[in-house]
Amino acid sequence: MNDKTISVPVLALAAAVTAANAVAQQGDPIETIEVTAQAANARSDIQRQRDSDKLIAVQTSDAIGELPDANVTEALQRMPGVFITRDQGEGRFVGVRGIDPNLNAATINGMALPAPESDSRAVAMDVIPSDLLASLEVSKTLTPDMSADSIGGAIEIKSLNALDHDGRNFKLSVENSYSELQEENSPKVAGKFTEVFELDGGRELGVAIAASHQEREFGSDNIETDGAWEMMEAADGSAAFGAPEIEQRDYTIARERTGLAANFDLRLSETSLLYLHSLYSDFSDTEERQRNEYKLDKGELQSISDSSASWSDARLKKSLKDRFEEQQILSLTAGGEHDLDLWGVEYALGYSHSEETEPHRRDTDFEQRGLELGYTSAGKIPNLAIGDVDAAMNPANYALDEIVIEDNFTDDEEVSFRIDIRRDIQLAGNPSELKFGLQQRNREKTGDLNATVYSGFGGDYTLADFAANNVDYGLAPFVGTGVDMGALNGFIDANLGSFEVEEADTALDSARDYVMSEDISALYVMNSVDFERASLVYGVRYERTDFEASGNRVIESNEPIPGAEEVAEDVYVSPETSASDYNHLFPSVNFKYDYNDNIVLRAAYTESLSRPSFGYLNPSAKETEYDEGELKVEAGDPELDPYESRNLDFSAEYYTDDLGMFSLGLFHKRIDNFAVVADVTSTMNGDFSEYAGSLPVDDAEILRPINGDTATLSGAELSWTRAFDNGLLLRANATFTDSEARLGLGPDAGRSDKAPLPLQSDLVGNFIVGYERDAFSLRLSTSFRGERLDEVNTEDAALDKYEDDHMQVDLSAKYDFANGVQLSFSGVNLTDEPMYFHNSGFNQQYEEYGPTYVLGVSYSTF
Template structure:
């Protein structure tokens, strides 16, 4: 955290001298220096990223996170100091520099958009002006979004909010965005930091941090870096997401409260939201605390299709092989707390402590009706006799925790500035409850089948079959899964910055970081497939008659069970159930692991400004050592379990160097042209590196991890043009290219020697290169130049096009687009602000992407289109609406509406004529009040 430099309180353009600070300054051996702070007139809020330039010398800098600036080694004489900030009136200050003198000059800037007289417009524009100023002054390609801009969209978690940024797509899960892809690359390819401090991963198998667990009310801004600098972690192959939490501003107290409720149309249940922030400055002490709570009651209607072929005398013909309607009732709860305190020993020396905690608790019940059409006999394409009907009901609870503690400081030691930090971060993924009850009907249904509309295959019973005769729904299996994943990270960083004379503004910076990670997974999956009790176990013992007509009354779901009675019966009679131990070992032991990684990093960079050209160049070194422990599971020729053996992989050690160059050419004070050449890395996911082995003689397969995998590396090129509009807006266009080496894919080969000769080996390997390139376009502007009532209109729009290609060889060599990489993404929003009212309608679109790569297809009908059973997620777009009304200068009410068109999420195999899964979520809303002091 940056210390406050040169703090002097003033309300005019004249410099005032504070005796205490003057004494402190005189004790330091500075000469010909001007320093101070830039604030907002009236509120005292610090302005981050303000430009401070000595007009006649073209020497300048920008303010830091506390609004502080510092100019050294100025020549004697009279000079004009120009202070500018996007959306504020520019100030010019005359001053005289004398040899050996330190001038403390604080400046207040007046908002330009105050003259519009629209209170709500001022709030939004004030927030985004700060974000744009930081983006404009940044040394790298970066997108910054303020909390005020986030509130213009009805997004309740960080992942939902980030999808509005150019070049970013998200993967949906039960109606919400669940994972972030920056420029079409997996979530584990980018880093997540809170206040620039790294946080732990929260996934069970990969390195990703799930930002969907974090409420948007926790942050004051979101920063997405598309290119990195040498003082950033290099494992940000696609980029880095930094969440800036609430912090004290100015000399006033900070007090914000949000409270509201809502409604989900599909679940018919309410939503709840609430947050509060309080902070202030007490002498040399700044502090702030914030808490938030959110509870969503959601529901999903889902239909799945299975496809096959039959020959009725005229060649192969597509038939419906299975149909599975499902209903999900989901309760999601998010809670978060964050706080920070900073103590200032002097204007140039401070220490801080900050911490944050986030908890995500999801509880879900799923009710499946499974129509096993292919288990019968196809009499004709539309009549099947003697099929199968089952019910599978699931109860599920997932808890994710993410918290971190950090302490550090920043000090001016004369010729140099040092900062340091020590921290701890903990992430966990815990499934304490995941249980299934499965039942199969003793009667065999006959089905009439209609696939004239393939998206919604239809069936009806052709005999007297009663799916809700629960006495005939016989026990099939009871399944229980537990998963406990913990990630503990400890790290320490040190940085030193030394100014020197070269160009307009120059400094040399170097530092290091030590980081150790311990990640451990304990996963178990039990299935009991028989019951030897005194009575016949049927669904009737626990049944609840909750039949639901789904998806516009197309499908009938049938009843569910009372989970409390069902679980109690199982727990009381567990000795009468028969455990499938072979399945337990196969599905449990290979998934357990322990990983230890230690990373030491060092870097050196130089940051220089020559006229209108700013250069940030340097190199980073990262040395990695790790150990992994896994298990080897062996089955005999009959598929029976033999043994589980512990495996410890050899220690791995490697070193990488990452040269980096970020160049910014300032065409004029509001226009930049950027070029970046960077190198980055993506270390293999834990599931790939764990030295597990699963030998199944029954299927003649061997599945392995590969601790010898090398990390994927990437050479990245970026070009960006950005023009910032004086009424707080932006026009930007950029192109990027990534060339990735050692790309990881799953290889399948035949073992030619040893005890398992002839078996198929499935193992992750390093492949050849993969590459992607694309364009990003953005336009954001308040159209205040329009006449009359039209001046309240505003536009937010961005478009991204991405192309990628990688080589795989499973089951044979071919080139594919990278999985989960959307070729086209766009966001568009039209807003209106006037008279205290603000409204915005927005639309977010994601193109079809390859969801997962399949092997050879066993279905000839699918093979006619492609021999590979690849799975795709179809394009989708979501229409949202937000409404706000200012009641008083401090109080406003809001209403948000999501997914107004009931956009579904649809998967298909190879071609849309083979739909696999379609999920519907309907619309939901929330409404409430926001109070800001």
């Protein structure tokens, strides 16, 4: 008998296994198959996608570890159709198929994740370290046993499970990252442990514990304009679009992430399981921001062109933000799974809690007046100009103007229960499963905002009393010194009791607390049928939503507001409450057909919804001001309708015998009631009593979210994987989308009623080159997200705010020693890709982060 060793990178699918068996039967046995880890991980991901009855994308923990993705958000960006939004260069929120991240659902171990942010439904998944994961799964079509609150996609996070591994295993890793922009080093340590204990009666207890802690110091350089550019006319008669304000910002940031997962799975028998899964994440962000604010519109515009402008008697502010923010997420899930011959039951009780605290935030402003200011270019990075440079450089010319101290708290809590019952049956001679169940979710989100504004300090203090060294700012000269945070905090702590409180501003900023509760009750029934080469999953889900919101209407007015309490001079507060309920039926059909051993065809029709963001539903107005007949309001609307979507999906997947795959998917969504902020003044027919009571209103501007008319989103999704027997692995995916939204602004709007769907990108894509030979592996990845509409200007489409396209290049290299030790190196954002927002080519925000390099070592028995 001829012994033979075959070495191939396995992306093995069923056809490959069949071929191997055929060889063995012919008398040429295969003793061992050596596989490259990258290909094996890709194989695992793709096999799960192929086997699923719905359209999904999957990444297992091993595949996640091949790229330098520090958190869940960054790991998700590698999947087909998935894009991310970034904060300070780090991945934060996740979108699917170019759709707003607020329109996704996120669950961990089957239970919904709450959002720490005060305004958002989107979960900032950067608070969850990637080291705690077993897998990530994005469902692009839904089945009736899934919550319907997902128009973009449903993201499921599965944490580590010991029963997925044999015996005792552990991994410990240590790494250090280096920020080139800040020239700072940042350590990280992570570990995971699994053990399976054999108990009496054939029972098994699986214990899995994972922990991660990272301290990262980095920063960014930023230049931005505050608000949209607007048409301006100068004293010399010239006219052009101009920026009322331009800011230079330098950020120094320290972030800590601590994550802990502890999962206990008790296998009572082959057909019965009990479990308790928990995950805790703590994310803190310490930010020091030095800022120059060119307050151009406070002066007199002398001349202006498309690329330059100059003002006299303008102001220059120097500001320091000293902020510590902490976000915590806790998820607990207890449940069981039992197979009872033809019957089966699953149940789970979940508790999720998230909070965001911002204690003792301090914002301090110093101001100099009477300067000649302007800019000599208005492109991506405006070039600023100062008439009297010596005056602008002198810290003694900047008077201490204002100090704001805030203590803010947001809490989001959900208790949920679900039970699913299934019954094996025969349908027309085909094996089938009938499944039905119920789910209850009770959620409450609260916001407690507290700000104290100080404007008198018992003396004439200037920046010279707190001046720091010149700020290290890389985009342009940063005029003058910065603010010494230590000296300023020492002054505040020693003298706070003698400061003069600005009562009106304090009341305006502190009275906007809110409480919102949302109870969702759901029932469903579904049937799954397996044919010889096909499967069909169909059914219907019913959801009822009960929503209540309470807050305060706060208005600054020089006249008394009937029915409102005056809490400070010219500041009036009245309580606001709202309640609504709505019901929906969600039919869905998912069909899968194995055309042959290599081709899988899919089709699906689903209906889903997404509830408006909490910022839009908040009854506490952001701003309300009444002054001698003029009314200005920026408010929420707790009675907004949810987004409703009807979704069609078709896909064809080709799996090659030589270890590769290619898929093409087409999708179409019709979305009703999407929300957009609009000027609704003309729709109120002169009745402004909702905001001004019985006071006369001569001129008004009312901005609040409204339900738009209809939006459509159509697209194509391509995905390709190819492994070669020389160790090369290529993966590419691209999602092309096109959308059109009818904004519902009314006939008096100053712009077209049509626009792209907000936050939708026409192109999202990834390209990954992997190579593995023996103990060495290498991965180079490129992630691309196309330009997208960020904010709609309801008066002029030319002033719509867009986020520029973004392409990031990352590198990861690893070497595995025979004793379980691995040495790794990675580079993130190698090309120093910036973030850029603009409108019609004018700067809105430009920010650079620089590349980061990471060196690590780990030891693993997995």
